[in-house]
Amino acid sequence: MAKLAGAAVLQKQFESVLGGHLDWQSRPVPELVRTGVSEVDTATGGLPRGCLTEIIGPASSGRTSLLLAILAEATARGEVCALVDAEDAFDPASAAAAGVRLESLLWVRSAHNAEHALKAADLLIQGGGFGLVAMDLGDTPADTARRISLTSWFRLRRAVEHTPTVLVTVARQANAKTCASLILECRRERTVWSRGTEELNSPRRRGDAETSAEKNLPLGSPRFPPRLCVSAVSSPTLPHGYLLRGIGVRVTSKNRSKVCSPVFTAVAI
């Protein structure tokens, strides 16, 4: 009690010298950066710098699509980004199609070793200068990810604190607990397949060479015929060469006073 009283007196003395009431407890509001998905940006405000953001969800829930959008946005801003890939699952072709500037991306492949991934992420953050450091634990088994000690997450959080770096992790479930400032939970709402008569004019054919003019066309616009048109020997009921068109993803934001769940769509390359 005596200590508390002494602290209160000391605080009053400081405030009288500095003039006015001072907020000693609250931290400065971190700067928010865009994710590259306008729906998520509108709903959440963006990703906080100097904080840990977790993107979680089961397989095929759109986590990696969201991560690629974040990387594309960060590299478009001119920032150098790093991706620590714990399961060696990164597809450079998908990233390039999503708009990630690969020359601004440092890819660390930790060969199915989550511990190495944590060490690499820690070194990258300590090195400084990166606009975004992403750690992909998306295919890491849930029990392995759960075994990562809270101390390790705390260390990462402390390392990234007071830096302009955005730290993002992708995993199946939330692992960092209270160390994460923002948790974005992804859930696949629907899957759109290219089949049926209304899909026959669809532009989505794998292997199409997209020209720069075509890239800016809205979906459903007539396009040039595909460069490769191959008929396969299979069931005649399915149109050959027409594949997965995209998925709709619902992102639920946690750890924020305002709970929101925007929906965005990731279209197949």
Add this chain to the structure above:
Amino acid sequence: MFACLHGSGNLTALAFEFSPTVERTAPHTVTLDASGLDRLFGLPQDVAAAIARRAGEVQVKVAIALAANPDAAICAARGFPGVNVIPYGDEAKFLGSLPLSLLAPSQELQETLERWGIRYFQDLAALPPLGIAERLGPEGLRLRELARGEAERKLVPLEEPLRFEDEIELDYPVDLLEPLAFLLSRLVNGLATRLATRALATDELRLRLRLENRSTHERTLRLPVPSLDTKAFLKLLQLDLSANPPPAPVVHVWMGVNPVKPQAAQSGLFVPVTPEPVKLELTLARIKSIVGASRVGSPELLDTHRPGAFRISVAAYRSPQSNPGISVAAYATPESNPRVGVEFGGSVACHRNKLALRIFRPPRAARVSLTSGQPGFIAADGIRGKVLELAGPWRTSGDWWTTDPWSSDEWDIALSDGALYRLCCNPRGWFVEGSYD
């Protein structure tokens, strides 16, 4: 004040110990600019004594002469043994007893002077300049000036070769990296100091270790930008030697650096921060020691239709300054990065939101049950389920004109476990290539 060293041995190295301006006058004669040495040593006699003392230490037999002009010092050093200091203004008197052959006149001029009975410096110095000019021309006048010790000229300084190398011969073999690190530290610090004195930096370190088994272990470290950060150099060398240790104990260490001009660049106020190159190199070296050297870098797509074709580029980063594709204006304004929304099934989507594929490396071999010619049930490592929906196949092939052709039929499938996969069938069998996420 100028000093001349005449004798045998490594006179140039001796001269460079006292002055940066050294002229190699002749194979056995070196002249140096000794002005300013009086502040270090005192009187000219003390300067000459210091040079003589150092010559004795390095075992160079040399005659030393100090004079107000270089030619007088050269003549004195060539003509008189030991240490000589010519007082200012007494050059003609001091040099008078020297023979004229010391000035190496042309054959014709020497014969003329001998016919005149002029054999010593003092004889030539006493002749009137007008008569010399009339009879012997400019060469005669030049000889007279030399004989009187009045010739003035600039030294032609010898450029020290910019070779930054150092080596250590060890008394006993070193087989541990830790003691070797101390030796490397000494070499790195010495070379960095030499570079710093010339306002230079380095972008390449070469290390050559001679081993006990008479083989040589060589390592070369290249830096993205020139630097003089000795701590970073030492750490990089340690990490490199830890990853590539010498196969036998080390008996000799040689190190050389590539001298280059230091890079001075000021980044813009609104340019995003990028990793500091040398620090990044150190970070990458540390990460490479954890995950492997070939597993760190920037991905680079190859110009081929072969699925999953990429390579890891060594250049792991690009700063905005070096990337002409990114300008400050390009990422400073939100208008420059438009998000064109399109209607897609009742929701607004963005062009950039592409569906990502997570690759299984290596592809997981699958057992596939076919139903009506289409995959109906899949079982692979960690994947098992009934095919609920599918689309395909997409048949691709290429490089059939080479020895490494490829072909596959691909399906996109939705399994009963809730995930979306890419399934492929190639001549080696069925594989799950990855999952859409």
